[in-house]
Amino acid sequence: MKMTNHKDDLRIISKNKRKELSTLDRKHYDSLILENVLNDQKFKDSNTIFIYVSYKDEVDTHEIIKSALLLNKKVCVPLIISKKDGMEAIYINSLKDLEANYMGILEPKYNKDNVAKAEDIDVVFVPGLAFDTNGGRLGYGGGFYDRFLKNLKKQAVKIALAYENQIVDYVPMEPLDVKTDYIISNKK
Template identity: 35%
Template sequence: MNLKKEYRKKGKELLKHKSSEEVSQLHSRLFLSSAWKQATCIAMTISMPHEIDTYRLIEQAWEENKRVCVPKSFPDNKELRFYELTDFAQLEETFFQLKEPNTRVSNEVKREEIDVILVPGLMFDLNGYRVGYGGGYYDRYLASSSALTLSICLDEQLIDHVPRNTYDVKVDQVLTPQREIYT
């Protein structure tokens, strides 16, 4: 088994055992961050049950009158596009049981409109590199984005070094319940 696959497995296992207290601390740290406070348009995924909850983040963003956009994957060309989400009813279940925006009722958001992208992952390192789910969707998108990039994770998901390739794009910040790392 290669190292990235090993880290994917480890990250998924760690997330299974997350506590609501850890997630609450992480949400609070994010809400107090300058990235969150200054953003008017935030991009983030719709969390799966085993992941850190983003529904609460979306609701908080709406309460603060921030625009929220969520990704839609296009597997044919491995492209990622973001669409504005104003109501959870705009979501539909797609491949791998992902919840993504229904493009018939959601408007696409241009790259330059997004202030902050919350980049998902399973393991992260101190330099801002991450092990994602293996599709490369985010790395391709981030390569041409000027938005501030931020990942949130449990303290146990943060390690010294994750394996990386030339096409991997690091995030600007990593937040855990206990730490704030700028890369």
């Protein structure tokens, strides 16, 4: 299938490809992605990770979060403040620290004492609809991650988590878009 360069069309195509995965395939792919994350050297060397909390048909991050906490890593997850103010990274000690927001997405409660400093984050696991091997990432269109990623220390590693069918030849990038460093998928 020929991919389009138009972001909105690519979002529709990518959402549909992700929805096409069966529950059984998704579970299997999620376990392979978990294994690939746990074997990733940047993850192993990290002290503090920032990771999205998966929602609906995204790559499951719940087991990655649990594993990171068991490995005594500091884990922070996003809390959307507002469209204007973006998001904050909030430390959690367990998935029990999360509650569903108005859309059903699990988020931490805001606590100024639990806000992670950008310079402390070593690895960021970013969500998206489509990725390319040149670091291109197609998000959901809100710009939250692009604004957040710009504030991290230069050494912070940005890793896309994706099912293999989310990897495309080319993701159109705009000047404000931030590239990922590499992709961890169910195959690599």
